[in-house]
Amino acid sequence: MALATKQDARGPAAAVLTNRRLLRQIVACMDGMPWLIYQLRSSTYDSMPLARVVREGSIRALEMLHEWTGSADMRLTSWEDATVRDAALEAVKSGKAEVAAWVLERFATPSLGPSLWRAAFSQSPGSAAVLDVLLKYFPNADVGHIRLRDTVASQWLVERGLPLAFTPYSIRAAIKLGDEQLIRVLAERGIIQDYGAAFATAIASSKWSVFFLLKEKYSEIRMMDDLDSALACAVEKHNTVVVQTVCQLSFPSPPVKAIHTAIDRGFLEIVKFFFSSYRAAFSSDQIDRAAGSGQLEVFKFLRQQDIGECSPAAIQTAASNGYLEVVRFLYEQGLNAGVDVALDNALMEQHKDVAAYLLPKCPAGCKPERGKDLLQMGFVAEWKELGRRSPYKDAELADAMRWAGSDGKLPIIRFIVDDLGRPDLGAYALEGAATLGSVAWVTALYEMTKQAPTLPALKNAIMAAGSYVSWLPKKEERLEVMRLLYAWCDDATREEAVKYAKSISYDAIVEAVKTQASSSVQGTGSTRCNCEKREEFNLKAQGLPYETADKWGIGHQTRPKLAIAQGDLAYLKKLHALVLSDPRYAEEPEMSFEDVTVAAIASGNTDIVDWILMTVYPSQADEENLLEYAVYYGQTNVAKRLLATYPKSCQLPLAGVP
Incomplete structure (x- = not known):
């Protein structure tokens, strides 16, 4: 070529340099990568050109970069460990098996194996050709956790006879993938050791075909923790079919966590199923738990069984959690041992309705240290009496x-x-x-x-x-x-x-x-x-501290809404009388009666709803569909009252419906 013999004014070395640049451009264009010309002109380091070459899968460009390493005109790649690792990882992730083979043939070291294996298995879609390359150069690599994401990789493992070791994490990943053939091979070879975790993973990922496959293959369940947690999640979702299906397995011990979840949520039919299947797991502790969770029907069912009687902890825990219905039932049934502690618990946890019920039932009253709680809940007379008994x-x-x-x-x-x-x-x-x-x-x-x-x-x-x-x-x-x-x-x-x-x-x-x-x-x-x-300001100061929004998300917090939230109709009437008697109060935002009808419906207090519709806004029953609000907030009693008392309101069209 003329360029090869042409003498440059800068000397022979400069002529050779010019020829090398031209050769790079020619090779790049021939290989279908004209972009490489511009990157080689402007790049000082090789990280960008090398990554592009690997993604394109050009062996010729790789050889060119390797040949030009350390050239005087341009520092491309030094092919150090970090560069080799990056190039190999890029080849594996992009599925370029030939490029990966080229890199590993020249620069493979044992330390590269684990990271390349994990990268190959994490790709979706996977590449069997890349896996074959890795198996050739790293057959004995300690891969660790394999995270399967693609059936191509799982099928490759089956076809190659499981050349890699499986950890419990890898087994769970295979179950989540749902490849039955791979799971069958793992089970037949005895690789699955913890069937409890395997079943739990299949349940959590809804891989029921894998679940039934494991059910056919398993010998015993050694660990119950994961499986019990998965079963508890099914109970939480009230999925009776799943619960009954899972309980067909032979558990080494009763699923205590799932049983407790059923009791806490009040799922009576699931509790009955558990009781018929695992009667030995039930005792008086479960009766106390039902009471403390406020599940009265579950409590009644368990108490009818021959598993013991509830302890004083039942009424004490129910009072502490604010379950008035359970507390009343226990007291009326004569299960009132420890009622004084129950009263203290109700006061301490600020459950006013429970405390109001228990105060007359405790002649000795509450402990002196509960005096502050009495005041905060408005039991002034009881606070005074407590002070007289114990100064x-x-x-x-x-x-x-x-x-x-x-x-x-x-x-x-x-x-x-x-x-x-x-x-x-x-x-x-x-x-x-x-x-x-x-x-x-x-x-x-x-x-x-x-x-x-x-x-x-x-x-x-x-x-x-x-x-x-x-x-x-x-x-x-x-x-x-x-x-x-x-x-x-x-x-x-x-x-x-x-x-x-x-x-x-x-x-x-x-x-x-x-x-x-x-x-x-x-x-x-x-x-x-x-x-x-003084009484006016006393009334105005009552209630909870001001908040930016009310509890139902209807609008800004106001004193009337606080009274509705507390179910205090007497205080609400006093506030209304105060606003009517002094127009200045009507201008204050915290005294506004706006949206009180919706708030009353949302609270479920029919007495307050009736009073507002008769006194404050008597025309609303004829102008708005109040039944819509009752249905929206799930207040059945209010809906029945509206249907019976204000039928015209219930016949109005729904909001937004022509």
């Missing part, structure tokens, strides 16, 4: 005053101040009241107790004044509360309050806290500090 400690009374002050419970404060003669604890009530930001409430408590506010009270007032919580009063009123407390406290407390306000960078509040308390605030003042207004 509260000062710390307990102080906590009660704080809570009553923050929740608007005037009767509790009066009881402590007047009946117990402890006006000295009034400062603790102010600490709680300061968080509400109500001038009337704070003034009423101060006039009742005449106790100077403490530093915690001023700190609470400062935090409330700077808060952006929507359900608090307007900022002007909260600032007035802070000024009043500042005016009533001593000089030392004032100085500490100013320091605290500065420490949290409330500069505006620092100035406000130094200002003498004004005589009144618009909408508040001395005229609001009478008993009637």
Whole structure:
């Protein structure tokens, strides 16, 4: 060629270099890879060209790259261990058996075997030709966990006589693949050791043909844990057919986890099946478990069997979990041993309905340490009686005053101040009241107790004044509360309050806290500090803390919705009367009666539904299909009441249906 003899101005070496570049371009074009020309021109390292060559499956390009290793004009590949591994892995993953053979013939080392085997088995679709190449160069590799994803690989294993060792993980992967021929070979050769895990995998992956194949081949089940868990999942899904099918196997021990799941979920027919099949697994413990899970029908069935009687733990656990129906049944049946502990459990877990039922049944009452729980659930009379029987400690009374002050419970404060003669604890009530930001409430408590506010009270007032919580009063009123407390406290407390306000960078509040308390605030003042207004703020403060959304996902949380959630119709009526008597309350978001009809239906309380439709929104029964909401929230009793009382509402078209 002319190019081979042409002398370059740069000398003979430069001429040879030019010829090599031209040769690369010619070879690349001949091999159908013109893209390689540009990559070889611009690539400093070989990782990109080599990967492309392997994916294309060009042996000629591989030989070219290998031949040009270390050339002066371009550093392509050094063919080190990492480069060889990457090239071989790329060949295996792309299914290029010839390329893999070319690489392994020149650079195979024992350390490459396991990773290449695992990569080959993880491909879908697999390549039998690639597997043959690997078997040739790595016949004795310690592959470890084989994860089969394709029937091509599983059939190759069968045809080659299982040349690789199978781990339990590999067996589970084969079962998930569902290749019956491979599973049959594994079973016949005795490779499957843990049939419990094998059955569990077949059940979990719904490979029932494999399940029945294993059922024909298995000799014994050594481990029950995995199989018991799989059976429990079938119970959880209430799949009786699967449960009965799986239980045809010979278990080394009863499926305790599955039995417990059936009891906990209240699946009576499955419990009966388990009882007939594994009677020895049932005892009084299962009776107690049914009671504690609130499954009354299961409890009745097990109690009728000759397996013992329930223990005091039955009523105690049922009360702790809030199952009133079970607690009532147990007590009426005379199974009331340990009822005092059951009451304590109900109070501790804040189950108000259970506590209300058990309180009259316990003459001795609850333990003194449950006094705070009594208050939080509104059992004021019981709390007072408990205090008379077992006088509260000062710390307990102080906590009660704080809570009553923050929740608007005037009767509790009066009881402590007047009946117990402890006006000295009034400062603790102010600490709680300061968080509400109500001038009337704070003034009423101060006039009742005449106790100077403490530093915690001023700190609470400062935090409330700077808060952006929507359900608090307007900022002007909260600032007035802070000024009043500042005016009533001593000089030392004032100085500490100013320091605290500065420490949290409330500069505006620092100035406000130094200002003498004004005589009144618009909408508040001395005229609001009478008993009637105190009761208004007491009502407004009741209920749970404000949340962004109600429990049914209908809209924003409001005080009326909280009353509905608690089933407190009396409080709901008082809120409605308060809104009607004072239009200012109707403008406050937390006092809104919007969506209360839907909330009442969702709660399932028919008394509240009737009251709202008769008093608050009497026209809704004629304008909306309320039955649709009852069906949506699964409230059968409300649906029956609507059908019987408001038939016109039930005949309206459904929303969105022409």
